[in-house]
Amino acid sequence: MNELRTMILDTADRIFRDKCDQTLIDAAEGGEWPADLWQTVEDAGLAVAAVPEEQGGAGGTIGDGLALLKVAGRYAAPLPLAETFLAGHLLAQAGASVPAGPLTVAPVHRGDPFDVPGGALHGVASKVPWAAQAVGLVVALPDGVALVDPADCRIEPGSAVSGDPRDTVIFDGAAVKVHALDDAPERLWRLGALTRSVQMAGALEAILDMTTQYVKDRVQFGRPIAKFQAVQQSLAVLAGQTAAASAAAENAIAAVEAGGGEAQIAVAKARCGEAASSAAEIAHQAHGAIGFTHEYALHQFTRRLWTWRDEFGGEPYWQGELGRMVAKAGADNLWAFATRSS
Amino acid sequence: MTDLSLTFEPRALAPEQEAIRDEIRAFLKDEYDRGTFARAQEAMAKHDFGFSERLGAAGFIGMTWPEEFGGRGLSFLDRYVVTEELMAAGAPCGAHWVADRQSGPLLIRYGTPEQRERFLPEIIAGKCYFCIGMSEPDSGSDLASIRTTAKKVDGGWLVNGTKLWTSNAHVSDYMIALVRTEPPSDDRHAGMSQMLIDLKSDGIDIQPVKNLAGHHHFNQEMFTDCFVPDDMVVGTVGNGWEQVMSELAYERSGPERFLSTFQMLVELVRAVGPDPDEIEARAIGRLTSHLMTLRNMALTVAGQLTDGELPATEAALVKDLSTNFCKEIPEVARLVYPPDAGAGDNMKYEEALATATLYAPSFTIQGGTREILRGMIARGLGLR
Numbered sequence A: 001m002n003e004l005r006t007m008i009l010d011t012a013d014r015i016f017r018d019k020c021d022q023t024l025i026d027a028a029e030g031g032e033w034p035a036d037l038w039q040t041v042e043d044a045g046l047a048v049a050a051v052p053e054e055q056g057g058a059g060g061t062i063g064d065g066l067a068l069l070k071v072a073g074r075y076a077a078p079l080p081l082a083e084t085f086l087a088g089h090l091l092a093q094a095g096a097s098v099p100a101g102p103l104t105v106a107p108v109h110r111g112d113p114f115d116v117p118g119g120a121l122h123g124v125a126s127k128v129p130w131a132a133q134a135v136g137l138v139v140a141l142p143d144g145v146a147l148v149d150p151a152d153c154r155i156e157p158g159s160a161v162s163g164d165p166r167d168t169v170i171f172d173g174a175a176v177k178v179h180a181l182d183d184a185p186e187r188l189w190r191l192g193a194l195t196r197s198v199q200m201a202g203a204l205e206a207i208l209d210m211t212t213q214y215v216k217d218r219v220q221f222g223r224p225i226a227k228f229q230a231v232q233q234s235l236a237v238l239a240g241q242t243a244a245a246s247a248a249a250e251n252a253i254a255a256v257e258a259g260g261g262e263a264q265i266a267v268a269k270a271r272c273g274e275a276a277s278s279a280a281e282i283a284h285q286a287h288g289a290i291g292f293t294h295e296y297a298l299h300q301f302t303r304r305l306w307t308w309r310d311e312f313g314g315e316p317y318w319q320g321e322l323g324r325m326v327a328k329a330g331a332d333n334l335w336a337f338a339t340r341s342s
Numbered sequence B: 001m002t003d004l005s006l007t008f009e010p011r012a013l014a015p016e017q018e019a020i021r022d023e024i025r026a027f028l029k030d031e032y033d034r035g036t037f038a039r040a041q042e043a044m045a046k047h048d049f050g051f052s053e054r055l056g057a058a059g060f061i062g063m064t065w066p067e068e069f070g071g072r073g074l075s076f077l078d079r080y081v082v083t084e085e086l087m088a089a090g091a092p093c094g095a096h097w098v099a100d101r102q103s104g105p106l107l108i109r110y111g112t113p114e115q116r117e118r119f120l121p122e123i124i125a126g127k128c129y130f131c132i133g134m135s136e137p138d139s140g141s142d143l144a145s146i147r148t149t150a151k152k153v154d155g156g157w158l159v160n161g162t163k164l165w166t167s168n169a170h171v172s173d174y175m176i177a178l179v180r181t182e183p184p185s186d187d188r189h190a191g192m193s194q195m196l197i198d199l200k201s202d203g204i205d206i207q208p209v210k211n212l213a214g215h216h217h218f219n220q221e222m223f224t225d226c227f228v229p230d231d232m233v234v235g236t237v238g239n240g241w242e243q244v245m246s247e248l249a250y251e252r253s254g255p256e257r258f259l260s261t262f263q264m265l266v267e268l269v270r271a272v273g274p275d276p277d278e279i280e281a282r283a284i285g286r287l288t289s290h291l292m293t294l295r296n297m298a299l300t301v302a303g304q305l306t307d308g309e310l311p312a313t314e315a316a317l318v319k320d321l322s323t324n325f326c327k328e329i330p331e332v333a334r335l336v337y338p339p340d341a342g343a344g345d346n347m348k349y350e351e352a353l354a355t356a357t358l359y360a361p362s363f364t365i366q367g368g369t370r371e372i373l374r375g376m377i378a379r380g381l382g383l384r
């Protein structure tokens, strides 16, 4: 890992460790915008870490931006950091400048209908993360991206299992300027899948740490439950799932940074999603009833996994995509396919 | 917190490694085109002395060993690349595999100058084959409970006892055996030693043990007053346990673990063809997502070995995930593409499925069972 990235990640880790605790997450899920946390993150240059300086960012690489989201995932940070990263990336790619403040993206749902007759945006975007809190909404259209002021749309608030906002945004004629960018919806979809993979990998690390600590502390039958072999074996599986998710996410980051990543993103989303399901199950089982309470923080991570695994395409979607890539390459090219680095 | 690194930072291969990949691919293509081998799933079980010799002559055995011993002084990553290519091609590596992977490195680490001089060049040439004599009838996972003894006599040792499950003993020249040189004591790991045993010595009876696939792959050896000269002791008398543990780290970290049923996956992809339906595509995609992830994890471990680390827990974790993955391939395949689905011209697919199904039970047993590996991971997590 290069020095700049290490520095970015250390900064992020410090900020979240300081400020992003269970109470803050609880309050955010109750509808309170964590303004102070956002401001600290933004002041540290983390919100637009991966946007070039001349477009208003901190000048890091796309890999820096993604690695940062893993740290955010590790703290279940209730902020639109992935969305601001995606919005910033799309705008920057289209040559537009990136505004300050929290941003979000649409559509995050394939098949949401959009139309821009005469420069006026019409359509409905469902399950848009943090639309009501964002200062700008970046809409990916077939021929480019448009930055839309949320004040020009109608927003119906909603939320996901994660507890984070997922709103319905109705565009009825907002005037937009489209910055040309090829395949903008496809770019958003793919990179969106990678952000969720990376966030899941981060949350999985937190879950493993929490669960490991819990089984060491919890005493039954006169000894820590960590001493029971059944518990040890299931935590070993949890560790395996966590490591696999992390490896899949990190490899996709490296592949994207190298300018490719089509297959690796599919691998990451499929593998992290699968790990999330297994890990959440094991973690809850190891915690017993306390893990099923609101009071204990495990759910802040597991609920996010349950949302993130389905967003920007769940396992069925990405497994299908990857399977078609493999089939197209052909049986005798499977090995070459699997060993390409990007 | 934990002394287990779960991040598995990606390890990029350098151009030198890609050059070595081209080298080994060219070698394999030539062999394959000449019809010297059929792509086998049980590649590690299949032996072909001629193949081993040609591989050795081409410089692909003992690659990581120092040049003074005839090696190429290459890195673990270089060897990793060659190994994964051999496995993915299903090449018959059974004869030289153990010598290349663990016996040679063991001798480099613990052997005497004479032992190195005597064995390493022959191993590198692909002409000297080793097997692993650890397990016994009453000692599997609990390796420290072995009962085979070596008693000191003039000029050497007399070995008595039985080794079991010894892969390829019947085609090997030497066994590196773990034996008790002192009776068991409170320190369970004390009093063991490793010995190089010439399998042509008197006092050894090697019997085949047919596996459930009907193949002769592993064996039982009975030792009756088998004489082992002093100069065949490996390392220090009494230090056998530590030496064996270092050997196991090499054994567990290789790419062979996630490629045991790779040919089955290839045949599944072939069977469903270029235009899979949704269920087929998802199944292949899911398995590929595991394959690519495990391969990257194995690469990371190889990179750590290259950097001089000994990532034993990480290797155990990758082996656990990998062996479970390999077992899953035939089970997924038969559901997605039932063996009777084709028009009767599916011989290759059905053969691959049969072999993978028959060999699957062994994957999570050999080289440390699933439960033992998970115990190691749990220890890495600080749970025990």
Ligand SMILES: Cc1cc2nc3c(=O)[nH]c(=O)nc-3n(C[C@H](O)[C@H](O)[C@H](O)COP(=O)(O)OP(=O)(O)OC[C@H]3O[C@@H](n4cnc5c(N)ncnc54)[C@H](O)[C@@H]3O)c2cc1C
Pocket (backbone or CB within 6 Å): B131, B132, B133, B134, B135, B136, B139, B140, B141, B142, B164, B165, B166, B167, B168, B218, B362, B365, B366, B367, B368, B369, B370, B371, B372
């Ligand atoms: C194909 C094949 C090739 C092999 N080749 C070699 C070889 O070349 N050389 C060699 O020395 N050996 C070889 N082996 C032997 C192998 O190392 C042993 O099979 C393995 O160590 C397990 O020992 P076991 O079979 O006696 O099973 P056991 O140790 O009896 O285990 C039986 C079951 O009990 C479980 N178990 C045991 N102890 C514990 C515990 N503490 N906690 C929880 N569960 C436990 C195991 O996980 C397993 O599920 C080979 C085995 C196979 C299958």
